[in-house]
Amino acid sequence: MNYVIRVWTESDIGGIAAIMCSHALWQHYGVTLASATIRLVELFAAREKGWVVENDAQQVMGFILYNTSTFGNSGYIRLFGIQADATHHGLGQDLLRAVERDLRDHQVNRLVLLCTAWNHRARRFYERMGFEKIGDLPDWIQDGTTEVLYVKHLDRG
Numbered sequence: 001m002n003y004v005i006r007v008w009t010e011s012d013i014g015g016i017a018a019i020m021c022s023h024a025l026w027q028h029y030g031v032t033l034a035s036a037t038i039r040l041v042e043l044f045a046a047r048e049k050g051w052v053v054e055n056d057a058q059q060v061m062g063f064i065l066y067n068t069s070t071f072g073n074s075g076y077i078r079l080f081g082i083q084a085d086a087t088h089h090g091l092g093q094d095l096l097r098a099v100e101r102d103l104r105d106h107q108v109n110r111l112v113l114l115c116t117a118w119n120h121r122a123r124r125f126y127e128r129m130g131f132e133k134i135g136d137l138p139d140w141i142q143d144g145t146t147e148v149l150y151v152k153h154l155d156r157g
């Protein structure tokens with residue numbers, strides 16, 4: 001699969017929102033095309049950092065949004081997803097590495113994220129990418145749903 005990774009722009013918002021709505025993960029939190037779009041517009045206006053991966057037809061196949069303000073001076077991955085039919089091709093790994101490179105370039109040595117406890121596929125992915133589980137956060141984003149806090153130390157190997 002041919003693809004390029006580039007910094008996100010406002011024109012990516014529709015494509016990102018569509019990917020979010022197609023995944024059971026965001027459906028679980030009640031995210032709709034409208035609510036995702038509103039949130040992404042807010043994040044773009046607030047200068048959230050982000051990368052997208054796009055194919056030869058310039059369609060957005062995945063995204064990762066992050067900042068260095070939510071968790072002290074650590075990096076924090078806020079939203080991350082790959083279009084369902086494009087998973088398992090290394091796109092997620094490449095996007096995550098782009099974030100890690102950018103953070104290291106800015107002397108940020110810790111990367112933090114929350115992952116829904118039942119999202120075993122994503123948890124396996126993060127653990128393979130070197131994230132350590134810190135602990136469970138029950139009812140954190142939504143009552144009845146547990147989030148798992150992960151951290152990766154970017155200066156350790």
Ligand SMILES: CC(C)(COP(=O)(O)OP(=O)(O)OC[C@H]1O[C@@H](n2cnc3c(N)ncnc32)[C@H](O)[C@@H]1OP(=O)(O)O)[C@@H](O)C(=O)NCCC(=O)NCCS
Nearest residue numbers: 023080081082087088089090091092093114115122124125
């Ligand atoms: C989690 C997610 C972002 C991972 O993205 P991805 O592009 O599938 O990630 P990768 O392809 O880099 O790695 C996924 C798996 O494919 C394997 N893989 C990578 N490149 C591959 C290739 N060329 N051929 C075959 N398998 C490959 C990896 O070994 C990995 O295995 P794992 O299941 O043991 O982790 C994606 O599954 C997703 O969008 N999920 C829904 C939304 C979500 O859960 N987001 C995270 C919120 S916290």
